[in-house]
Amino acid sequence: MKPKSNPFQFIQDFSDDKAVKPTWTHESLRSQLEKGEISKDDHNFLSNLLIESSKNPDILREVYIFRDRLAQNLQPEQERFITMQDLGCRSYPLTGLSISCYELPEVNLRGAVIGNELKMFQVRVKGNVDMYEAQIGGGVYQVGSIIKGDVDQGSAEIRGSVDQGCSIIKGSVDQRGAKIGGNVNQRGTSIGGRVDQGGAKIGGRVDQSYVRIKERVYQRGAKIGGNVDQGGAEIGGSVDLKDVRIGGNVDQGGAKIGGSVDLSYAEIEGNVYQCSAEIEGNVYQRYAEIGGDVIQSGATINGEKIG
Numbered sequence: 001m002k003p004k005s006n007p008f009q010f011i012q013d014f015s016d017d018k019a020v021k022p023t024w025t026h027e028s029l030r031s032q033l034e035k036g037e038i039s040k041d042d043h044n045f046l047s048n049l050l051i052e053s054s055k056n057p058d059i060l061r062e063v064y065i066f067r068d069r070l071a072q073n074l075q076p077e078q079e080r081f082i083t084m085q086d087l088g089c090r091s092y093p094l095t096g097l098s099i100s101c102y103e104l105p106e107v108n109l110r111g112a113v114i115g116n117e118l119k120m121f122q123v124r125v126k127g128n129v130d131m132y133e134a135q136i137g138g139g140v141y142q143v144g145s146i147i148k149g150d151v152d153q154g155s156a157e158i159r160g161s162v163d164q165g166c167s168i169i170k171g172s173v174d175q176r177g178a179k180i181g182g183n184v185n186q187r188g189t190s191i192g193g194r195v196d197q198g199g200a201k202i203g204g205r206v207d208q209s210y211v212r213i214k215e216r217v218y219q220r221g222a223k224i225g226g227n228v229d230q231g232g233a234e235i236g237g238s239v240d241l242k243d244v245r246i247g248g249n250v251d252q253g254g255a256k257i258g259g260s261v262d263l264s265y266a267e268i269e270g271n272v273y274q275c276s277a278e279i280e281g282n283v284y285q286r287y288a289e290i291g292g293d294v295i296q297s298g299a300t301i302n303g304e305k306i307g
């Protein structure tokens with residue numbers, strides 16, 4: 001993870017009576033901004049803070065409390081987090097971030113650097129969750145959440161696992177080109193769009209068992225260290241596993257898939273289970289290398305029942 005500057009280093013030296021007495025002045029901060037001595041990622045936040053603090057000095061105290069609560073591994077409080085988002089604050093390189101159980105208009109962590117876990121248990125988001133190209137030092141936990149827009153984790157680098165189990169996501173989930181050190185869990189989740197994991201590198205397994213996905217699942221070119229479990233899933237479109245590298249099994253047993261399943265050029269170390277699956281299209285295995293067996297007993301593929 002690339003080290004980046006911490007904008008909060010400028011917000012310090014607050015007195016015991018909680019009066020705001022920052023060590024920098026508007027002039028010194030303007031000088032830093034003009035000289036380009038502050039990273040581009042922090043420039044927008046600090047520029048907005050400079051403007052806002054001239055109208056509302058209390059905003060500096062809010063920033064200090066926000067920083068202090070994160071340092072103590074506490075939640076920042078809902079309205080304070082929304083205020084920081086409005087100011088353009090996205091990165092927390094020295095700490096993790098917990099916004100569990102909040103009701104938020106959106107979550108913008110695009111390009112963010114977060115030093116530890118991102119906890120979003122049972123969060124309610126009216127819009128999108130944007131984590132494109134974010135760098136997360138731990139896991140991302142979105143279990144039991146309701147997100148009315150898309151979740152974009154494309155090209156993100158996440159050292160731990162991504163857990164989106166038992167959630168409702170009304171848009172799509174985009175993890176294209178992401179690097180995820182652990183597992184991806186979407187078990188039992190309802191997704192109103194597509195799931196795109198094309199070209200992703202996932203160190204562990206992908207659990208999409210009993211998931212409901214309205215559109216397709218695209219995993220072409222992904223490298224997945226463990227199993228891909230889509231058992232009992234309901235997928236409205238096709239499942240594209242072309243050119244994947246999977247370190248375990250592919251399980252689609254009992255799944256309902258509205259299109260084809262493409263395993264062409266795939267390298268799968270274990271078995272492929274499609275027992276009792278209902279696949280409306282064809283199953284393609286051209287030039288696939290499968291280390292175990294392909295088991296399709298009881299499946300219906302392109303209208304044909306397999307004995």
